[in-house]
Amino acid sequence: MRRAKQWITLTTLLLGTAGFAMAASPSYQKDIRPIFDNKCLACHGCYDAPCQLKMESADGLDRGASQIPVYNGGREESISPTRLGTDAQTTAQWREKGFYSVLDSAYGMRGSLLYKMLVLGHEHDFAANEKLPEKIQLGLSRENTCPNPEEFADYADDHPMEGMPLAVTGLTDQEFDTLQRWMRGGATIETETINLSGSEQQQIQHWEAMLNQQDDRSALVARWLYEHLYLAHLYFGEEEGQRPDHFFTLERSTTPPGEPIEPVKTVRPNDEPSHPFWYRLRPVAGTLVHKTHITFALNPDKLARTKKQFFSTDWKLESLPGYSYEERSNPFITFAAIPAEARYQFMLDNAEYFVRTFIRGPVCRGQIATDVIRDQFWAVFQDPEHDLFITDKEYQAKVSPLLGLPGKDADLLEAGSAWLKYSGERNDYLRARQAAYAKAEPAGPGWESIWAGEGHNQNALLTILRNHDNASVRKGLLGDYPLTTWVMDYPLFERTYYNLVVNFNVFGSVSHQAQTRLYFDLIRNGAEQNFLRYLPRELRKPVINHWYQDGGKIRLKISYASIDTQHPTAIPFTTSTPVNEFNAELITRFANLNARPDPINRCDSEHCARKQVEPWRQQADSGVSKLASRRMTNLPAIRLLPEVTMLRVENDTGEQEIYTLFRNRMHSNVAFMFNEDGRYQPELDTLTLYPGVLASYPNFMFNLKLSELDDFVARMNAVEDEEDFTQVVDDYGIRRTHPHFWDYFHALTLYMEQHEPTQAGVLDMNRYQNL
Incomplete structure (x- = not known):
C-alpha cells in the first residue's frame, strides 16, 4: 500500500519547487550518518554486507557495491581481496575493481541506486508486527541480488517488496525526506574528522617506538605481536573500563611514524611485504559494529609487562626468519628464538581476546565453519610451568616440526596431499605428546597444571557458545555443566589462532577453506584429548565414545590418534560421571576467577538470582x-x-x-x-x-x-x-x-x-x- 504523504513528497521532489530548491542540503556527518547507523548498518557491515556495500564509514558508502560475494564456499580459485582502506585508496581504484556507485548517476538523484532502493522500500507498509510474506527470503540462505542502476527495473519487478531497508519497519517520512534532500543536493560526504588527544598521541608514540626498534630481536618480537594484534580494535585504557575516545588498528605501513599511513597490501598478515615498512597505529573511522569489534586494551602497565615478557631474558637470534611457505605455515619454527613462555603468557593474559578472534572473526560466518564445535562448552588452559613445550627445550625442538598448518596452498589439486601430510604430522605429534607427558608426569596431571590466572586474571575461565552459523565467547563459566570442556596448552592455542585467523583467507578458494575447517576438527579433538587426561583412565573411552556416537566412531578410528588409556590422573574422582565432577570442581576451585557466577542456569536453591544487583x-x-x-x-x-x-x-x-x-x-x-x-x-x-x-x-x-x-x-x-x-x-x-x-x-x-x-x-x- 502506498502512502499518500509519500506521494506528495515524491511529486514535490520531481517537480523541483522553489521552496525545495532553497532548502539547505543536510550534512552527511550530522544528519545522514545517524540515519544510516540506525536503519542500514545492522545489515550493511563487515565482509558479509549484502553486495559488499559497507556502511560503517563514509569510505564504504563512497566505494559502493559489487556483484562478487566475499563469502563463497564453492569457488575453485581465490579472488583478489577487497578490504576497505587497504586494497584501494580512491574511488577510481574501486571502480577498476568492479565496484559501482550507489549514489551517482548520469540521470541525477532519480537514477541513483540508493534512491531507487529507498523509494521501493518506502512504497510498502507491512502490517504492524505481523509476519512477513514467506516469499521474502531472509538469513544466510538469502541469495543477494545486486543490481546496478541499469538493472534496477528488473529487480523491482521481481522483488517489489524488497526495497531498503529490507523486510523491516523502514524509514520514517522525516528520515526519507532528509535523505532525499541530501541526494538532491549532490549527496556530499564530508570527511570524518578524528582529533587525537595529547595523551593518545603520546601513547601511540610509546607503542610505535617499541614496535619499530631496529635490532633483530625487537624486529622478531614486533612481527609476532603484529601477527597477533592485527585484527584487534586497540584502545588506551583499562580492561572493561570507560569507553575510550578512539579505537585503533595495528598496521604495517610503507611510511614511518609522523607521516600519513599507507597500508601494506598483503593478503595475510604473515605474507612478505614488497617494500620496507613500519608498524603504525591507525584510528578506526566510522561506526563500530559488534561482530568485528574485538577489543584489546593498551596502557602503560601492559607496555611494561610486554617488554618484560619478551626482553627480560638474554635469548639469542642468529638471523631473522623470512616469509617462505614453510615459515608461514609453522609459527613454532618461525618464532622459535623468542622464548615460548613469553609467547604463551602474552596469549594467556589476553585469552578472551584471542579466542574471540577465531570464534568471532571472519572464519566463523557460516554453518560449515562452526559445526566442528559443540553449542556450549568451557575452555581452560594448561599452566605454563606444566606445559612441556615451555619447560622442556628438547621436547620443544622434537615436536615443533610436526606443528605446521595446512591451507596456505589454495590449489584444489594439492588439497588432498597437503591434508594427508599435515593431519599425519598432527597425529604423530599427539603420540609424541602422550609419551612425553607419561614420562614427565607418571602420576598424571593434577589441578595445579590448570592455569589459575596468577590468582586474579579472569581470562583463565571461558565459555564458548556456538549459535548454529556463528559463535561467541565470554569470560566466566556460563550455563549448565557442558558435555565437553577444552584444555588448551600453548601448541594447541597458537595453532588454533594461526589456523583460523592469521592463515585464514576469507577471499580464499574451496580448497583453502576446506583445509582450514578440517584442521579445526583436529584442534577440537586435541583439546578433548588434553581434557581426557584429567579423567580416570578406565572412563576415558566411554566418555569419548559418548562424544563420538554413530559415524563418529569411524572418525575416531581413521582420523585421530588414539587416546591415552594407560596412564593415571592425579585428580581423585568419586562418581561415574567424571566430566560433571571435573566441571563442578572447576567452579569451586577457581571461584575467585569466575567472571560470571551463574545462579540462573545452575541454581541450587529457591533464590535463583545474582546477589549483587538491584x-x-x-x-x-x-x-x-x-x-x-x-x-x-x-x-x-x-x-x-x-x-x-x-x-x-x-x-x-x-x-x-x-x-x-x-x-x-x-x-x-x-x-x-x-x-x-x-x-x-x-x-x-x-x-x-x-x-x-x-x-x-x-x-x-x-x-x-x-x-x-x-x-x-x-x-x-x-x-x-x-x-x-x-x-x-x-x-x-x-x-x-x-x-x-x-x-x-x-x-x-x-x-x-x-x-x-x-x-x-x-x-x-x-x-x-x-x-
Missing part, C-alpha cells in the same frame, strides 16, 4: 530461571526458538534488563563437515540464558514488563505446538514489522554502552527471523 533485577532473574537448563523433552517451546533470542525486561521506571537465550543443539558427534541434520538430536536440546547482550547476531526478541514476566514464563511452559508459540510471539514478540522495532533493537546496544562500554557496537540483524 531487587527488581533479582526478581527478573528468578523468573527467567524457570526456563533455564531445560531440555526440549520437558520444555517443547525450545524446538520453536531460534539459536539466539533476546529477552528485554523493563521495570516500572523504564530501566531495562537484557537476557540472552541460547538454544543449545545437541548432536551425536561434531566430527564431520556436512550432514549436520543427520547427527542432530533435537530431543536433547537445552536452553541457556544469562543477563547481558552475549551475541552479535540476534535471531529474535521478546519485550515485556516485569509484571508480565510470570505470565510469559507460564505460557512458554505451556507451549505444545507452533500455534501456541505463535500466540506468545503475537503478544510479546518484536517482529521485523513492529512499529518500534528499531527502538527495541538499538536498546540492546544502549544496554552494552551502559554495562560494557568498551564492547558496545551495532548488532547484526541479517539473521533476525520471521517468526
